Amino acid sequence: MVEVVNVVASGALDVELDLEAVARDLDDVVDYDPEKYPGAYVRFGGDEPLVTLYRTGKYIITGASSEAEAGQLREKFLTLLHRHGIVSAAEDAWFTVQNYVCMADMERSVNLSALAIGLGLEVTEYEPEQFPGLVYRPHDHACVLLVFATGKVVITGAQETESAEAAFAAFRDSIETLLADE
DNA sequence: TACTCGTTTCCTTATATATCTGACATAG
């Protein structure tokens, strides 16, 4: 079972923004420090996803647990901007999910050194002294898997949930073949 | 050699995962 733990999405408004003015208008939710970073952070609540807004009108939503949650936050964000007259509804250009970060559990321990050899050294990276997880980049799936000795797996880089699920399913099948004796 | 222009890298944010390190704290 693959569980989505983070969704990164981006979108654009067809207008250039004066972030200084936006930060003044929405002082209670906006955190803007151009000396530190060019984007303005919009936080509705400590537990809600983060919106990073740029001068160009583009924005990023990070920290949502589902595509639906990202979409709801986007609506909330756009409504806020409309209410303050910062943008009009017509200036809303596009919005897409860019990355799904998922978690899965094989519920068995894994010998990562053996797995690296089994999967092939050209598709894996395992340096336990640098990082305890094995990095697996399958050729036939557009995402990256981080495999841990405990059997926990992090799947990241997927543009769709289905792609993360397919990558994990294929990985779980190969694990059973490669490490059947352990 | 000096300057310009294009490319590349880093920064920041979220999130799970696990391992080690360094900085503190508190107890004996």
Place this chain on the structure above:
DNA sequence: CTATGTCAGATATATAAGGAAACGAGTA
């Protein structure tokens, strides 16, 4: 004063974004 304990911060992964800095190459 030393022992153990706790906690935060790297380490690595993907991804968007804009700006700054660094860097290589080409020209005068």
